[in-house]
Structures are given as structure tokens and as C-alpha cells.
Amino acid sequence: MLGITPSQTVGPYFAMRLPWPDGPYVVPEGTPGAITIVGRMYDGAGNVIPDGLVETWQAGPDGRFAHPDDPRGATPGGYYAFRGFGRCPTAPDGSYRIVTLKPGPLPTPDGGIEAPHLDVSVFARGLLDRVVTRLYFPDELTANAADPVLCSISEPARRATLIAVPEPEGELRFDIWLQGERETVFFDV
Amino acid sequence: MTTEVSTTAFTGSSELALPSYERPLGVHPPLDFAGYRSTALRHPKHPLVLLPHRLTEVTGPLLGDDLITATDADLTTQHAGEPQGQRIILAGRVLDSDGRPVPDTLIEIWQTNAAGRYRHWREHHPAPLDPNFDGIGRAITDSAGRYRFVTIQPGAYPWGNHHNAWRPAHIHFSLFGRAFTQRIVTQMYFPGDPLLPLDPIFNSVPDEKARQRMIADFDMNLTQPEWALGYTWDIVLRGRTATVFE
Numbered sequence: 001m002l003g004i005t006p007s008q009t010v011g012p013y014f015a016m017r018l019p020w021p022d023g024p025y026v027v028p029e030g031t032p033g034a035i036t037i038v039g040r041m042y043d044g045a046g047n048v049i050p051d052g053l054v055e056t057w058q059a060g061p062d063g064r065f066a067h068p069d070d071p072r073g074a075t076p077g078g079y080y081a082f083r084g085f086g087r088c089p090t091a092p093d094g095s096y097r098i099v100t101l102k103p104g105p106l107p108t109p110d111g112g113i114e115a116p117h118l119d120v121s122v123f124a125r126g127l128l129d130r131v132v133t134r135l136y137f138p139d140e141l142t143a144n145a146a147d148p149v150l151c152s153i154s155e156p157a158r159r160a161t162l163i164a165v166p167e168p169e170g171e172l173r174f175d176i177w178l179q180g181e182r183e184t185v186f187f188d189v
Numbered sequence: 190m191t192t193e194v195s196t197t198a199f200t201g202s203s204e205l206a207l208p209s210y211e212r213p214l215g216v217h218p219p220l221d222f223a224g225y226r227s228t229a230l231r232h233p234k235h236p237l238v239l240l241p242h243r244l245t246e247v248t249g250p251l252l253g254d255d256l257i258t259a260t261d262a263d264l265t266t267q268h269a270g271e272p273q274g275q276r277i278i279l280a281g282r283v284l285d286s287d288g289r290p291v292p293d294t295l296i297e298i299w300q301t302n303a304a305g306r307y308r309h310w311r312e313h314h315p316a317p318l319d320p321n322f323d324g325i326g327r328a329i330t331d332s333a334g335r336y337r338f339v340t341i342q343p344g345a346y347p348w349g350n351h352h353n354a355w356r357p358a359h360i361h362f363s364l365f366g367r368a369f370t371q372r373i374v375t376q377m378y379f380p381g382d383p384l385l386p387l388d389p390i391f392n393s394v395p396d397e398k399a400r401q402r403m404i405a406d407f408d409m410n411l412t413q414p415e416w417a418l419g420y421t422w423d424i425v426l427r428g429r430t431a432t433v434f435e
Contacts, residue, residue, distance in 0.1 A: 072205070127220065148241075
């Protein structure tokens with residue numbers, strides 16, 4: 001066994017390299033059925049984090065991945081220009097924005113079902129390793145109630161930190177609180 | 190927002206056999222590390238919740254070489270003129286902890302110029318910018334997991350974490366691997382740097398052997414006569430355990 005390379009912080013200057021012009025667009029804006037996720041990143045004092053990076057990874061609307069380790073394989077034809085991966089640095093006001101398609105539910109190896117979700121990685125100066133959370137959808141009450149990951153969170157009140165909130169304009173808000181009373185649930189992945 | 194096709198997503202779930210990934214213990218730094226002041230308000234205080242590896246975790250973005258342009262892996266040829274500083278060749282392999290190469294994976298790097306200055310609007314260190322050096326690169330590993338960059342030896346720079354705090358010279362590396370579980374961002378350091386024992390970020394990694402894995406090796410075989418010094422650095426991602434049938 002080889003020893004794993006340790007993580008180090010992205011530091012304050014990752015914006016030199018990591019943001020891509022089309023990073024926030026998992027699908028091009030205007031794609032039929034596209035949804036927009038917006039949010040802000042906050043620290044333990046309630047200040048916005050202007051030098052963070054959000055990355056999302058998710059299944060397509062059919063709950064499949066174009067990846068060799070999804071044994072079902074992608075749907076032939078797939079979804080036009082759907083990359084599954086989104087990346088957005090936070091702005092000076094701590095905000096980020098991702099345009100994507102809502103994923104489908106996923107089967108689990110033990111015969112269960114995971115509710116539609118995005119895996120979310122958070123990077124920032126002051127984070128020595130990424131932290132990982134999940135975004136779930138507010139219109140999936142039944143699926144969320146049965147989701148094995150949400151159910152594994154011992155304090156039910158904290159599950160709400162993972163459910164996006166509908167905005168009046170139709171966007172979904174997913175704020176990320178690294179610390180404090182509203183601290184988001186983060187996972188050991 | 191309901192997905193009309195979702196009911197077609199399920200094959201017999203008894204056929205859904207997924208790999209799982211090693212969970213490294215004691216390798217990565219703690220999120221709360223007093224020596225690095227910026228961690229104070231940015232580390233979660235609740236314990237992390239264990240996330241089993243299912244479909245979303247064992248897959249990941251497989252980004253193609255359509256992202257890469259010809260000069261991305263040679264940071265000394267991105268402008269009309271040559272950058273100042275010591276030219277270096279930096280090469281190695283991306284492996285998993287079982288020693289298997291990780292092919293076709295995107296590597297993104299960023300660094301200071303020879304004077305220790307980042308090209309970033311928030312950077313105030315009074316050292317000169319180099320009009321011929323951006324300090325950013327990209328590469329995709331080949332079928333044997335190999336990568337190779339040509340760049341300039343980065344400089345040390347002050348960072349205000351404590352009195353007279355200087356970061357040792359380093360290059361930031363971002364990697365995807367083949368699964369969400371393998372995603373990592375780290376920093377590569379240079380051998381013999383006297384700042385290493387003093388640096389809270391380097392020393393946030395608790396295990397001495399793990400810290401040493403972030404330091405490249407000077408490599409005379411990679412060094413090219415009359416041209417550039419060579420450094421070798423292998424990056425090791427989490428390994429896969431055998432496929433689990435449940």
C-alpha cells in the first residue's frame with residue numbers, strides 16, 4: 001500500500017486557475033428544464049466568505065451517471081451537454097450560482113432508493129481539506145423522508161440544512177454555513 | 190420539477206455492485222488547526238456524518254482533454270517572452286494507494302512567480318509581477334498516470350498569519366481522480382526548504398511520513414543539461430476496495 005497524499009488548503013489565490021468560464025453551467029443556460037441553484041457561504045461569525053469555491057456532482061435526470069462505475073451505464077443519447085459537474089467561486093458578497101438539471105432518484109446496492117441530490121464540495125482559504133455536503137430538493141418530501149443519508153443524521157433538525165429553499169423567482173437557495181448556529185451538515189466521505 | 194423519466198432509472202438493484210474507497214485515517218490535516226488562523230471561523234464544529242459510498246460517490250467527472258491547450262503544461266511558453274527565474278521540469282505519476290495508475294485525469298496547478306508573487310488581484314506582496322508568467326497550468330495524465338509540467342521555481346512569500354510568517358515555496362495541485370471520493374487539492378513543496386519546519390499549513394498534516402509525501406524529489410535523471418532542473422513528485426489518491434455485492 002502506498003501512502004495517500006495529504007490535502008492542503010486551496011488558499012486565497014485559487015481563483016487564478018480553478019474557475020472556468022463555463023464552470024457554473026452544468027448545462028447551458030436556457031436548457032429546457034434547467035434549474036438555478038443560488039446561495040452564499042458564511043463563516044462562524046456570520047460573515048460571508050468571498051474566497052470560497054463550490055463544486056457540485058450529480059446524476060442526470062434519469063438517475064444515471066456517464067461513468068464506468070455506474071453498472072447501469074448512461075442512457076443512450078444521454079442529455080445534451082450535461083456534464084454532471086459544476087464549479088463556481090464565491091463572489092465578494094459570498095454568493096455562488098450553478099445552472100443544472102434536477103437529478104433523478106438513485107438505487108442503492110441494498111435495494112433502497114436515494115432521494116435526488118447533489119454532492120457538494122466546499123473549498124476555501126482556512127479549509128485545510130474540502131468539506132462535503134449534499135443538496136436535496138424541497139419538492140421531494142416523500143423521497144427525502146426515506147433517504148438513507150438524511151435519515152442517518154441523528155438530529156432531525158439539522159437535516160433541514162441540506163434541503164434547498166425555493167426562491168420567489170424559481171431559483172433554489174442553498175446557503176452553506178461552515179460554522180455557527182446554522183452550521184450545515186458535512187459528511188465524512 | 191418532478192422528473193418524468195425517473196421510473197426508468199432502476200434496473201434490478203441486486204445487480205448494482207459498486208466499488209468502495211479506502212477511508213484514510215490520520216493522513217489529512219484536521220479542519221481546526223490553531224496554527225493556521227483562518228481555520229478558526231471556517232471549520233465545522235459538529236462531527237462529520239459518515240457517508241457510505243454509493244453511486245454519486247463512486248462516480249465523478251471524467252473531464253476530457255478538450256479543456257487543455259498546447260501551452261497549458263509549459264508555463265514558460267504562455268507569453269511572447271520567457272519568464273524570469275529558475276526553469277524546472279516537474280513530472281510524476283498519479284496513482285491510487287494500491288499502486289494502480291490513474292489515467293486520463295485532469296491536473297490543475299497554480300503558483301507564484303520567481304519573486305514569490307501571485308498574479309491575483311487580492312495579492313499585495315510588494316514583489317514584482319512578471320509579464321511573461323501567469324503561474325497557471327493544466328495537464329491530463331496519460332494511460333500510465335504520468336504528467337509533466339515545465340515551469341519556474343516559485344518563490345517564498347509573506348502571508349501575515351503570524352509575525353514574520355513566510356510560506357515555503359510550493360505549487361498548488363488540484364486533482365479529480367476517477368471518483369468523487371478521490372477529489373483532492375494539495376500543495377507540492379521543494380526538498381531542503383528551511384521554511385518547511387516553520388510553516389503551519391505544511392505542519393497541519395499530523396503524520397511526519399505523510400508530510401514528507403508532499404515534498405518533491407530532486408531528480409538528476411529528469412534534469413536536462415544546459416536547460417532545467419528536474420523534480421519528481423508522485424501523487425497518491427485513495428484506493429478502491431474490491432467490488433462489494435450486497
